[in-house]
Amino acid sequence: MRTTLPEAFPAHTPAVPQIFTIVLSHGPVTRAEIARRAGVSPAAVTKAVRPLIEAGYLVEEAGEDLPPALGRPANALRVDGGRALFIGVKVTGDSAIAVLTDLRCRIRVTRRASLDDRSPDGVLATTGELVTELLVEAEGFGVQVRGIGFAVSGDVVRTDGTVRYSPFLDWRDVPLGERAAAATGLPVTVENDVRALTVAEQWFGAGAGLTDFALVTVGAGIGCGLVVGGRVVSGAHGVAGEIGHLSIDPTGPPCHCGNRGCVEAIASDPAIVREVRARTGIHVADAAEALALARGGDTAARQVYARAGEAIGRAIGSLVNLLGPERVIISGEGLAAHDLFADRIQDAFTVSAFGTAARCEVSTHPLPFEAWARGAAATAIQSFIGSDSRSGGSGWR
Structure with missing residues (x-):
């Protein structure tokens, strides 16, 4: 490199x-x-x-x-978007996607790879190959790459690039930023994937122009990025916005965090697949098969999705009561099942929201998977221009 x-x-x-x-x-x-x-x-x-x-x-x-x-x-x-280039890398439990963007975070080149080895060494080897390919592509633009952003699920310390805990990768205390910077020779920013996506949405997407909004992502997990007073916030301990671990039902299914009845234990794709199997006795292989079964009219499967929608709606209601955002944006791969739980989300939110908090707009905003890597690039741009404050701030009115 x-x-x-x-x-x-x-x-x-x-x-x-x-x-x-x-x-x-x-x-x-x-x-x-x-x-x-x-x-x-x-x-x-x-x-x-x-x-x-x-x-x-x-x-x-x-x-x-x-x-x-x-x-x-x-x-x-x-x-001038062509004045600089950046690389964004999104790492999931089974794949990595990397994008080359310009200074205006417009995607120029995309690369993907499967992750056969989730260990830090394996992930760095795979993502390193993607970064190398994009650095070669960048030479064709005649502009230098100024930084790399990594987006990883879980508890991430942006200030030093440490991944304290990532459930999908089974990582604890991995100095990803330090290792990636040593390997590439470039400045590296590491951020929680949902907060990174929130930065891109605040600058260029459904949150543009808003000073207070939340981005709720549904899919493999349930995440939430928060913009308060024009800044993306991570909180004193870096875990602000973890609505996936609000306990909606204390007697509900166990969550990997150690609690019971968390939103993520009810409404994430893996949780839905497990519950569909348990209620129907049918061994659906993945979220796509569970969704097909529900759309095919299976009553028990449809009830699982209804329960998931209610859990998400109640969590959004709690969020709106606490922070009073102008808008809550729902995104993520879990939106594939939107037709099955949209009404339950809205109904549960309306019941849970207190007083005028119910005026908050709740909207859906499907995003391609590349958008997560674009969010990682946005954090690299933040770091380059010096707008990544300790609070995670990224924007102004």
């Missing part, structure tokens, strides 16, 4: 990451609008954008259709 360190983001004032992120997620945008969104003076905006324009990260373009500000032409600023 290439070991030449990429050049740093231009030296800047503390406002630069904030202002750059505003242009990244809302551009083209005028200086006046940047100042309004950032809550800073026009002079501070001018001071921040000058080195970014000189370095080629921001481009100024005439804004004929934009109103003039204070008698001056309202030229708009946008990010």
Whole structure:
């Protein structure tokens, strides 16, 4: 692998990451609008954008259709996506997907590989091959790769790149960031996969423009990314948003976390498969077969999905009561069964939400699997531009 360190983001004032992120997620945008969104003076905006324009990260373009500000032409600023490249890697229990993106997090190349060995050495070997392929692809763009992001399920310490616990990989205290950086010679950011996906959705997706929202993912597990006051939060101990481990039914099925009746133990794909087998006596091989059985009219299988929807809806209700987000976005591969549990999610949420909290919009937003790797790339971009604060903050209004 290439070991030449990429050049740093231009030296800047503390406002630069904030202002750059505003242009990244809302551009083209005028200086006046940047100042309004950032809550800073026009002079501070001018001071921040000058080195970014000189370095080629921001481009100024005439804004004929934009109103003039204070008698001056309202030229708009946008990010030059081709100025830098990043790699994002999403690791699951059985596969890895890697993407090459530009500075605007647009996917340019995608690579996939199965994981035959889930050990840290095995995962690093497999993902290393994918990264090497993408570094070769990057040479064709004539632009340097500035960083790599890894997205892994479980308890991840972003500040030092340690995976404290990943249930699907059966990892504990793995220094993934340190090992990947040593292997690639590039800056590496490691983040929980749902929080990484939330960053991408906050900047470019269904959460763009919102200061408070939640992204709930359903599938192999039940995850939740939180944006509060414009920042993706991880909490004091790095596990904020773990609604999959809310105990909905204390007498319910055991969860791998050690508790009973967790949302994940009821509504995740593996939990649904186990329950369908138990209730029907039919050995469905996977989530696809369980789904086909339910859609085929099997009453017991349909009841399993209804129960899953109720658990998800109750968890969302608790989340909305606590944080009061503007929107809850449901995504993940588990949305394949949306037609079987959507009504139960909405009904349970409505019953659980207190007062005006019920006004929160609950919507679905299917995403391709590449979006998870794109989220990993988004965290690498965060680190590069210096917007990854200790709270996990990534964006501003």
